[in-house]
Amino acid sequence: xxxxxxxxxxxxxxxxxxxCREWDLSVAVIDEFPKxxxxxxxxxxxxxxxxxxxGIYETDQLLDKAETLETDxxxxxxxxxxxxxxxxxxxxTNKGLLHSKKLLIATGAxxxxxxxxxxxxxxxxxxxxxxxxxxxxxVKVGQKGIVVGINVxxxxxxxxxxxxxxxxxxxVLPAYNSVTADHAHPKKVMDGLMRIAHLxxxxxxxxxxxxxxxxxxxxxxxxxxxxGGVKMWGMxxxxxxxxxxxxxxxxxxxxxxxxxxxxxxxxxxxxxxxAVDFVCIAGGLYPxxxxxxxxxxxxxxxxxxxxxxxxxxxxxxxxxxGLYVAGNITGIESAKVARAQGxxxxxxxxxxxxxxxxxxxxxxxxxxxxxxxxxxxxSIQFHPGIHEGREKVAQSFTAYNSHT
Amino acid sequence: MNKQKRIxxxxxxxRMQDREEVTFTFDGHTYKGFKGDTIASAxxxxxVRRLRVHEETGTPRGIYCNIGHCFECRTTVDGADGVxxxxxxxxxxxxxxxxxxxxxxxxxxxxxxxKLPKTYADFAKQEAGDPHV
Numbered sequence: 001x002x003x004x005x006x007x008x009x010x011x012x013x014x015x016x017x018x019x020c021r022e023w024d025l026s027v028a029v030i031d032e033f034p035k036x037x038x039x040x041x042x043x044x045x046x047x048x049x050x051x052x053x054x055g056i057y058e059t060d061q062l063l064d065k066a067e068t069l070e071t072d073x074x075x076x077x078x079x080x081x082x083x084x085x086x087x088x089x090x091x092x093t094n095k096g097l098l099h100s101k102k103l104l105i106a107t108g109a110x111x112x113x114x115x116x117x118x119x120x121x122x123x124x125x126x127x128x129x130x131x132x133x134x135x136x137x138x139v140k141v142g143q144k145g146i147v148v149g150i151n152v153x154x155x156x157x158x159x160x161x162x163x164x165x166x167x168x169x170x171x172v173l174p175a176y177n178s179v180t181a182d183h184a185h186p187k188k189v190m191d192g193l194m195r196i197a198h199l200x201x202x203x204x205x206x207x208x209x210x211x212x213x214x215x216x217x218x219x220x221x222x223x224x225x226x227x228g229g230v231k232m233w234g235m236x237x238x239x240x241x242x243x244x245x246x247x248x249x250x251x252x253x254x255x256x257x258x259x260x261x262x263x264x265x266x267x268x269x270x271x272x273x274x275a276v277d278f279v280c281i282a283g284g285l286y287p288x289x290x291x292x293x294x295x296x297x298x299x300x301x302x303x304x305x306x307x308x309x310x311x312x313x314x315x316x317x318x319x320x321x322g323l324y325v326a327g328n329i330t331g332i333e334s335a336k337v338a339r340a341q342g343x344x345x346x347x348x349x350x351x352x353x354x355x356x357x358x359x360x361x362x363x364x365x366x367x368x369x370x371x372x373x374x375x376x377x378x379s380i381q382f383h384p385g386i387h388e389g390r391e392k393v394a395q396s397f398t399a400y401n402s403h404t
Numbered sequence: 405m406n407k408q409k410r411i412x413x414x415x416x417x418x419r420m421q422d423r424e425e426v427t428f429t430f431d432g433h434t435y436k437g438f439k440g441d442t443i444a445s446a447x448x449x450x451x452v453r454r455l456r457v458h459e460e461t462g463t464p465r466g467i468y469c470n471i472g473h474c475f476e477c478r479t480t481v482d483g484a485d486g487v488x489x490x491x492x493x494x495x496x497x498x499x500x501x502x503x504x505x506x507x508x509x510x511x512x513x514x515x516x517x518x519k520l521p522k523t524y525a526d527f528a529k530q531e532a533g534d535p536h537v
Contacts, residue, residue: 032472034442034493039471044416052416076491078472110473120476122453122466129470129490137445138420140409164411250464251453288473 002026004349005091005100007079007291010038011335012327012342013106014062014073019346021069023360025353028100029066030077030093035136036063038108039328040335042131044160048379055135055335062339082295088322089295102322102349105295106342107288109306109328114149114174114183114283118246118255127282131157134164142278146255147171148243149282150189152382157280159233168235169274172257173242174281176264183283185264186222186239191215191384193239222262242266246279255279285332285382295323300396304389305331306382313397314368314390316345317352324349331389332382333375340371408449428498443489443500444470444477455479455489456503465503478503 004020006013009031020027035041036059043055066073074095081092088101111126118124123142125133127149133139134157144167147158158168176184183189222239229236240260247254259270285306292310293299297318299308309330312318316326326345327338344367351360375386383389412420423438430447437446444467447455454464455477468476470490477489480501489500521527 032491034491035440054416056417076493078491110471111469120458120463120465122455122464125467126469126474129467132470133445133448134411135417137441137449138411138414138417139445139449140411141448163415165413166411251466 001087002028002098002100003353004028004102004104005030005089005098006104006106007031007091008038008106008108008327008329009033009036009073009075010106010108010327011040011058011062011339012108012329012345013038013104014059014066015339015342016104016106016324016326016346016349017071017073017342018062018065018069019343020349021066021071023350023354023356025350027071028098029071029073030079030091030098031073031075032078034075036073036075039128040338042128042135042157042160043335044135044163045156058335058339079291082291084296084320084323102324102353103295104316104324104326104345104349105289105292105310105329106325106327106338106345107291107329108338109285109332110288112283112286114180114281115177116148116174116180116243116246116281118248118252119279119281121246121248121252122250123248123252123277124246124279124281127154127157127280130166130278130280131160134161134166138164140164140166141280142252142276143167144169144276145278145280146243146257146274146276147280147282148174148255149183149280149284150237150239151183151192151282151284153285154280154282155193155232155237157282158235162233162235169276170229170236170238170241171232172238173260173264174283175242175244175258175266176260180283184242184260186225186260186262187219189239190218190222193237219262227259243279244271247273252277252279285328287329287331289329292318292323292325292329296320297323297325298396298400300393302331302389302392304383304385305393309393311393311396311400313394314344314371315348315364316341317348317397319397319400322352330393331386333386334378334382336374337371337378340367340374343367344371409451410449426494426496428494428496428500430500431502437494441494443479443481443487443492443494443498445490446494447489447500454502457505459503459506460508462505 003025004027006029017029040055078094083090089103091098130141146169174180225240229238242260243255245256259267297310324345326341347364435450453466468474472491479489481487
């Protein structure tokens with residue numbers, strides 16, 4: 001029986017474990033990936049200050065601290081079920097049952113699909129898959145590829161592939177269907193793109209970002225979008241072109257792209273075939289929250305946070321006693337926010353686990369302030385309206401607690 | 405190893421560190437990867453993209469999400485089936501096999517089709533050794 005079990009060894013899980021170990025609680029962290037770090041591992045981007053955010057380095061910093069505190073981190077352990085018991089929680093894993101008094105679920109995010117015909121061919125992968133191959137395993141995913149789906153995540157990872165010497169033809173939209181929906185709508189995609197425009201060395205985008213709040217300017221930009229695309233880091237981004245089909249027998253050989261109207265409807269007769277040997281599909285991220293659901297935690301759908309999130313408060317407590325959440329499971333934000341949230345969750349667990357209420361209260365308050373500060377300083381925002389989204393969940397928590 | 409599709413030099417991450425070589429097989433062919441590789445990354449570095457075929461249609465499949473969520477990369481590892489190539493580190497001497505086309509349980513054209521259980525009750529009887537299912 002552990003004091004605390006943490007599911008997910010990403011930035012949130014690791015920083016929570018560190019906070020718990022600093023107060024000498026017995027902690028086990030599990031993760032199904034062979035290396036700790038979660039999605040932080042693959043991250044590599046330049047901050048507006050010019051400094052590089054290197055996920056491998058940031059992970060090592062957390063691991064060094066965790067190891068100094070003799071934290072038990074077990075990789076290759078998959079959790080598939082959680083039971084609430086009288087004493088706390090029982091987590092069912094591929095390596096047997098694990099029991100703990102408190103449970104932190106920090107499972108992060110998964111990628112939504114933006115499927116187009118032919119997407120099951122080998123050589124088609126999610127943009128996150130390409131990120132892990134490129135930066136973690138140091139494997140080139142192909143000779144020449146195309147990115148389908150234009151958003152904050154795909155722009156960042158496309159840049160990472162360029163840095164690694166992987167050749168990308170361009171970034172385009174997925175063809176419209178009931179699943180790709182908003183990802184195939186040029187005007188909506190442009191709205192999202194403007195949130196990272198300040199990072200792009202392109203006069204067009206920087207100019208556009210100054211008017212990011214004026215919708216009519218964005219719509220105008222879509223209507224008069226240059227047919228050669230707008231170049232970001234030398235690579236054309238086409239918000240008025242979409243992939244309609246991926247071709248190949250045993251693996252990807254080519255894609256068909258066509259021009260689309262500002263609303264995303266394909267324009268007949270504009271089809272062209274481009275030879276590529278890999279395709280990265282980018283449908284955005286959603287909170288990976290199934291384990292909180294099987295544990296019995298109530299949920300709320302919050303568009304601004306990326307989907308269904310477990311109800312929780314700013315202390316990372318859920319309405320279930322002894323169950324905590326932190327990181328992208330609570331909403332899609334940067335790894336820095338996840339890391340800061342992990343510290344809050346860890347300290348909340350400490351507070352609820354031992355007779356240290358007065359000692360720790362101040363620490364929790366400043367950790368919460370740190371989350372807010374980190375969020376405000378974020379150079380990349382995945383969703384607009386993060387604050388409103390967070391507010392909705394906080395209200396849910398209050399409402400839930402007053403009813404029970 | 406020289407023919408591998410590796411990113412050996414990187415302007416920010418630096419030179420790829422020397423790692424220990426690991427030898428394993430995939431569908432009877434011998435491949436080399438590095439310690440720390442998953443089955444998926446080692447095979448991709450060797451130019452192998454097809455990890456299985458769809459059980460029913462036989463169409464090819466490879467890695468999709470690379471972090472264990474989509475289950476598209478399931479292979480048979482040392483006799484255990486349904487193992488996700490993207491989450492499984494390679495080990496010296498490991499035998500990996502691709503997922504194959506399977507008999508369709510409800511296909512009357514299949515010669516064993518009449519023996520297959522159609523309901524859970526049939527299945528339970530068959531498991532209990534009742535030959536009159």
